[in-house]
Amino acid sequence: MRLLPTDIAYIDTRLDEHGLKYQEVYDEIRDHLLLAMETSRANGDERDIELVYNDMMAAQFPGYYPFERIAIDYEKAYRAKIKKMVWKNAGHYLKPLNAIILGLAIVAGYYLPENKTTYAILIAVLLIIAAMPVVYAHTKLANIKTDEGKQSIVKVHIMSSASFFIFLYLGITGVNFFLNDGWSHTAKTGSRPPGANLFMIAFALIYTLSVMRLCRQEIKGLALNTDAAIINKP
Secondary structure, three states: OOOHHHHHHHHHHHHHHOOEEEHHHHHHHHHHHHHHHHOOOOOOOOOOHHHHHHHHHHOOOOOOOOOOOHHHHHHHHHHHHHHHHHHHHHHOOHHHHHHHHHHHHHHOOOOOOOOHHHHHHHHHHHHHHHHHHHHHHHHOOOOEEEEEEEEEEHHHHHHHHHHHHHHHHHHHHHHHHHHOOOHHHHHHHHHOHHHHHHHHHHHHHHHHHHHHHHHHHHHHHHHHHHHHHHHHHH
C-alpha cells in the first residue's frame, strides 16, 4: 500500500530531528521507516500518522536516541570494511613477480648517487604518487550527491584513506626537517639514502593502486545498489 504524501512528509520531518549527518545512514533508516509504515497501513492501521509512528518507534527503536547508535555502528563497520578492502587490494597488486621487481628497484636505489638532484627527483616522484589517490578519488566520487547538510560516508572515508599517505609524507618530511638542521642539510645531501626513498615510493605505489581500486569497487557497488533500488521500487 502506497503512503500518502503527508505520511512521507511527516516521517521525513521526524527523522530530520535526529540530525543524522551521513546520507547513506539516513537513507537506510528512512527506507526502513517507510516500509514499516506501509506495512502498518496495509494491515489496516488507519490511525493518525503520529500515533502509528510513535508506536512503531517504541516497538522497533526504543530509547531517547534510537538512531545515534545505529549511525555510530554503521560508520565503524564501514571504516573496518574499507580498511580490510585496502589490505586485500594491496595483496592483489603485491604478487610475487611485482614484489621481486620492487625489491630489485629498492636495492638498485642504494647504488644511486646521494646528491641533491637524486633526492629532489625521488621526493618529487613520491609526492606525485602520494597525491594521485586524492585526485583520483575526488574526481571519481564527485557524482555522489547528498541532501543539504549531509555528507556521504563513502566519500568521507575513501577520501580519508586516499589522503593517508600524503599526510604521512608531510609528517615524515617535517620530522626530517627538524632532525637534519632545517632545509640546508637536506638540500645539500638529501636526508635519506636513495634506496630508502625508493622503498617509500614502492610502498606509496602499492597503497595508491589499492585505494584507487577501492574507489572503483565502491562506485560499482553504489551503482548496483541504485539499480536494485530502481528495480524494487513499488
